[in-house]
Amino acid sequence: MKTSTTKIDIQKASRSKIKNVDFNNLSFGQVFTDHMMVCDYKDGMWQTPTIKPYGPFELDPSAKVFHYGQAVFEGMKAFKDEKDQIWLFRPEKNFERINKSSERLAIPAFPRDYFFTAMEELLKLEREWIKKGFGNSLYVRPFVIATEAGVSAAPAKEYKFMIICSPAQAYYSGEVRVQISEKFSRAADGGVGFAKAAGNYAAQFYPTNLAKDEGFQQIVWTDASTHEYLEEAGTMNVFFRVGDKLLTAPTNDRILNGVTRDSVISLAKEYNIDLEIRRVSVKEIIEAAKSGELKEMFGSGTATVINPISGFGYAGEKYELPKLEDSYARFFKDKLTKIQYNQAEDKFGWRYLVK
Template sequence: MILKNTSEIDIVRANSTKINDVDFENLTFGSVFTDHMLVCDFKDGKWEKPVIKPYEPFLIDPSAKVFHYGQAIFEGMKAYKDENDDVWLFRPDENFHRFNKSAIRMAMPEVTEEIFIDGLKTIIDLERDWVKKGDGNSLYIRPFMIAIGSGVIANPSTQYRFMIILSPARSYFAGEVKVIIADHYSRAANGGIGAAKAAGNYAGQFYPTKLANEKGFQQVIWTDDATHTKLEEAGTMNVFVRINDTLITAPISDRILDGITRKSLIDIAKRDGIKIEERSVLVDELLTAAKNGSLKEIFGAGTAAVVSPIVGFSCQDVYYELPKIENSFANDIKDKLTKIQYKQAEDTFGWMVKI
């Protein structure tokens, strides 16, 4: 291993690369990782110097608070390579700010911009060969933080580990997506941690999603915890509904994640004159629109899938098929966003950051 010292980050290079053993045309999302990872520990009230080192397992005490009290947060991001072999990040400042909002909510220390942003740029520059050109290709980026302090007393940890791992990716979802509208289980509650990217939010979704899978559906559209009358999120994504020619998405709240793809789609829609409303969508409103033909589209939006069209939904054991339309808002806005991400269209918003 070769140790390279910089003023900010130590780099320990792997002796060899795994890249030649990877079939980039047949990737299972999040299952293959690059040669290196970034690690930075928080101890004695401050962050230590980050190190980029070979990707490998690490030891942790069985009493670490991440196991017992769930102090764990993460972000999901992507890097893209254009036709000139330049590598770009999409709105990393938004991920940085949201990461620290999650940290505050989970009583964890905020990560500095030097560690988060400079760490991202350094490790992605080191792994730029893993970012492949072409539509659908990207490098999925997973910054995360866990509580590594030992002891099973129920209070926040005093020690944490921030890490960045990278995974080459293609499209997240394939095939048709059908959903069940939740009428019992909830993703989040008022005053809870739904707006944080906390690991426990996702663990809590697994069981009701498993029940939906057993009925032949891929995801659950979550509703509000109190009445189950308002649409909130679609699986792990923000949800959009098109009624006639109006696009509607639920407003951000304690229960709903401030999705970066979500806000980007809203900005594109506004720029292009699509009428968009940020308001609650009632389940009854959705059913009425489905019955009278004014419901045109439902789709999820998130980093992994970008946009995931929904072909039908079940509510109270009644299935509603969505119409197949040519002028799909989902496909149009997704195309415009991905063209910006792959530097195939002008970035009028200033979203892309060059590595």
């Protein structure tokens, strides 16, 4: 049984805005729940976590997050099963990763007890925002920003850790085609590619816009040194099916260690799917596409779970992938979502019950 001595200051909203929300027509990440969690770091320690009504807050124009980019975040989901129980999916991984990201950006680690107790209290308060039914969920966004005023180029001494929540429906982006990058890179050796640092995503927007102008929705990033090896797809980890073999790049200091990616790898091993975690070259994938051996490409991530890729472009050439009835993408998405919604046995101990 979970116990906690963490004190949480809870300030409930005077009334809920939930009645004004059309849950049948949600745009991802546009609607937010009634409350948010806020915890400040000052005087060398994290203060008492507070849950308060969702709303704007003031920052000094010289707050260091604006000038030196000390900001990291996580993405998680809460699910409600048919018994009205609330579940999280592998939240320990998200907790570990936000602190790993924080360490890389010289942000103080957030205490484990604060993270889980505050998040559980917030989710219990927002219970009605988590709708039952396959595809429905509550997207949970923990993040940290540097709030100390001053523009000296040094790590901040004050921070704000927050959790906000947004109701979500099944994420479907339609036909997704990607462009393999010949020039741009997501991250370099020794950099912050492995961290969920806000600046990583800002740097992606420009090359992604260029790809969109050519009819692609996302970019598959290549390594910064040679642009010969495939790394991530947009904001997702990427998998390739060549014949019946599944390939994905190993994590390193350029590639985010995705929770969904790790779960796909565990499922592949559990169901004896031939899997290789190794560097995957652009040349190898192009040759497989031309010979008909490239059966699938798909991305994995929290928002989409599994996102099939229908085609890709490289060096001015476009390649279409076959439409498969027995796709690995469909298999993994089915297995993962059934575990998340408490509709299947959880052999791995991934589900986390919010009590």
